[in-house]
Amino acid sequence: MSIQKRMETYTAEQIAMLNLEKKYFNFLWEIFSSEEFEKSLKDSEAYIIKNYEVLHRKWDNNKFKVPFERIMRHLLYKKLIENDLIVDIYPSPVSGDMGIVTKDAIINIDAKTINAKTNSGDIKWLQYLPNQTSFRHVRILHEEYGLEVESNLPEYDTYNNGSLPVLSYFLKAIYYDDNKSFSLDRNEFRDSLSLVCFPNGVLSPLFENELISGQKTYLYYKLRDGKYYKPKLIGSKEVVDNWIETGTFFAEVKKIIPDTLKWEEVERETARIKYSYYDIENNTLWIVVRRGTAGNFIYNLEAVVGVDTPRVDLLDLKDRFDGENKHWLGYKSKKFTL
Numbered sequence: 001m002s003i004q005k006r007m008e009t010y011t012a013e014q015i016a017m018l019n020l021e022k023k024y025f026n027f028l029w030e031i032f033s034s035e036e037f038e039k040s041l042k043d044s045e046a047y048i049i050k051n052y053e054v055l056h057r058k059w060d061n062n063k064f065k066v067p068f069e070r071i072m073r074h075l076l077y078k079k080l081i082e083n084d085l086i087v088d089i090y091p092s093p094v095s096g097d098m099g100i101v102t103k104d105a106i107i108n109i110d111a112k113t114i115n116a117k118t119n120s121g122d123i124k125w126l127q128y129l130p131n132q133t134s135f136r137h138v139r140i141l142h143e144e145y146g147l148e149v150e151s152n153l154p155e156y157d158t159y160n161n162g163s164l165p166v167l168s169y170f171l172k173a174i175y176y177d178d179n180k181s182f183s184l185d186r187n188e189f190r191d192s193l194s195l196v197c198f199p200n201g202v203l204s205p206l207f208e209n210e211l212i213s214g215q216k217t218y219l220y221y222k223l224r225d226g227k228y229y230k231p232k233l234i235g236s237k238e239v240v241d242n243w244i245e246t247g248t249f250f251a252e253v254k255k256i257i258p259d260t261l262k263w264e265e266v267e268r269e270t271a272r273i274k275y276s277y278y279d280i281e282n283n284t285l286w287i288v289v290r291r292g293t294a295g296n297f298i299y300n301l302e303a304v305v306g307v308d309t310p311r312v313d314l315l316d317l318k319d320r321f322d323g324e325n326k327h328w329l330g331y332k333s334k335k336f337t338l
Contacts, residue, residue, distance in 0.1 A: 002207045002208040002210045002211065002316065003207065003316050003317075003318075003319055004199070004203075004206050004207055004319065004320050004321060004330075005206050005207070005208070006321050006325060007206065007325075010206075010323060013202055014202060014203060014206070014323070015323030016165070016323070017165055017200050017202045017203055018203065018320075018321065018322045018323045019322050019323045020104065020105050020165060020167060021167055021197050021199070021200065021203075021320075021330070022320065022322045022328050022330075024102075024105060024107055024167055024169070025169065025195070025197045025328075025330060026328075027085075028076070028109070028169055028171075028195055029195050029332050031075055031076060031079050032072070032075075032171055032193065032195055033193070033195075033332070033334055035338070036075065037071065037075055038193075038336060038337070038338050039338060040071045040074075040075065041068070041071060041173070041184060041193075041336070042184070042336075042338045044064070044067040044068070044071065045182070045183060045184050047067075048063050048064065048067075048182045049181070049182055049183070052181065052182055056179065061115070061118075061177070061179075062113060062115065062177075063177065063182060064113050064173070064175045064177075064182070065111070065113045068111050068113050068173055069097055069098075069111045072097075072098065072109065072111050072171055073097075073098055076098065076100075076109070080100065080102075085102050085103070086100055086101070086102060087101045087102055087103055087159075088100075088101040088159070089101065090106050090107075090108070090157075092157065094131045094152050094153060094154075095108050095131060095132075095153065096108035096109055096110040096131070096132050096168070097109060097110050097111050098110075098111075101159055101164065104164065104165075105164055105165050105166075105167050106157055106159065106164045106165070106166045106167065107167050107169065108132065108153065108166060108167065108168050108169065109169045109170070109171060110128070110132050110168075110169070110170050110171070111170075111171050111172075111173075112126075112127075112170055112171065112172040112173070113172070113173050113174075113175060114172065114173075114174050114175070115174075115175060115176065115177050116174050116175065116176045116185050116187065117176050117177055117178045118177075123174060123190070124313065124314060124315075125213070125311040125312065125313065125314065126170055126172070126196055126198070126311065126312045126313075126314050126317070127309045127310070127311050128170070128198065128309075128310060128312070129309065130150035130151055130152040130153075131152045131153060132153060132168060132170075132198070133151050133153050133168050133198050133201075134151050134153040134154055134155045134166060134168070134200055134201035135151050135198060135199055135200070135201050135204055135207075135211060136151065136201045136204040136209055137149035137151065137204070137209055137210060137211065137212060137310075138209045138210050140212060140307065140310075141276050141285060141287075142276075142278065142285075145278050145280075145283070145285070146285065147218075147285060147304065147306055147307050148306070148307075149212065149307055149310060150306070150307070151201060153166055153168065154166055155200055155201040155202050165200060165202075166200065167197070167200060168197070168198040168199075168200070169195060169196065169197055169198070170195070170196050170198060171193075171194075171195050172193070172194045172195075172196070173185075173192060173193050174187075174190075174192040174193075175192075184336045185336065186335070186336050188335075190335075191333035191334050191335050192333075192334075192335060192336050193333060193334050193335075193336065194314070194331065194332065194333035194334075195331070195332055195333075196314055196317050196330060196331040197317065197320070197330040197331070198312075198317065199211075199317075199330075211312045211316060211317075212310045212311065212312060213311055213312060213313045213316070217308040217309045218287065218304045218305075218306070218307060218308055219304065219305045219306045219307070219308045220289070220302050220303065220304055220305060221284075221302075221303040221304070221305050228282065228284075228303075229303045231289075231300040231301065231302045232256050232257075232286075232300060232301040232302075233256075233298065233299075233300055234252075234253060234256060234288065234298075234299040234300060234301055235252075235298070235299060236297070236298055236299075237290070237297040237298070237299065240299045253277070253288075253301065256301060257277065257301075276288070277301065284303050285303070285304050286301050286302060286303050286304065287301070287302065287304050288300075288301060289301075289302045314331050315331070317330050317331045318330060318331040
């Protein structure tokens with residue numbers, strides 16, 4: 001992963017994009033950090049608490065996602081109209097939760113809600129999907145034959161016979177729900193509402209085309225794709241832990257790999273998935289996957305087809321520089337105070 005590099009010179013295109021991202025980030029943060037926005041969230045909190053039993057029975061586990069998105073849309077449209085900024089909605093389905101057209105940009109905003117009870121490990125990360133960014137990322141796991149990271153959002157899109165840059169922002173809120181009660185997260189040791197700007201693809205070189213710190217999930221080939229893709233059992237957790245501790249993991253896994261295939265070892269520095277293998281002959285990457293439940297874990301070698309949910313460390317998007325090399329914050333956060 002990388003942070004934005006402060007360059008001596010930028011291209012004219014980069015300067016324009018850097019300044020637009022800063023301009024609209026500041027506009028959005030003024031709205032979402034306001035007391036008016038937080039009061040609406042608190043009103044939703046009160047509604048969920050009052051109707052918790054019914055909502056828990058008739059809705060899915062995330063009772064906050066829908067009201068959070070609706071409040072975001074309502075207040076943002078209101079402020080855009082008040083400031084005479086909105087020109088149209090962004091009609092493309094390949095976009096975020098909210099897409100709007102202004103006079104000089106297309107703005108995509110995605111709302112993220114995280115349950116501190118069940119997903120506290122996700123708080124420091126930004127998880128995103130291909131339709132939410134245009135960032136041009138290098139392959140992961142291996143620079144030559146690793147996995148491609150999809151970015152489906154265009155860097156520019158047409159509007160009214162013209163072309164406008166497409167900007168990406170993510171608004172995230174943390175809540176607490178233990179299946180018995182609900183509340184906004186008011187942990188004194190962390191902020192619970194944040195906004196982050198995800199760089200447009202034009203700016204990818206300024207981040208060395210690398211932002212991903214890990215993948216929440218991968219997409220795997222299925223047996224229906226062919227017998228070749230059948231998972232290869234490595235062993236139980238106890239067996240694998242012993243191989244890793246004694247430094248014999250690679251040697252043992254090689255016994256599982258067919259002799260007819262040409263393989264190269266690829267080591268990935270992540271806690272969950274450290275070892276990968278590339279089948280040169282079949283152009284397929286295989287990775288070590290833990291399956292099962294606590295107390296009954298096993299490890300397989302499975303063929304991976306792509307990245308499902310990439311993760312970015314929010315702090316890597318914090319320190320930004322505009323077209324004049326002035327420092328600004330591309331990630332801001334606050335506590336719930338009401």
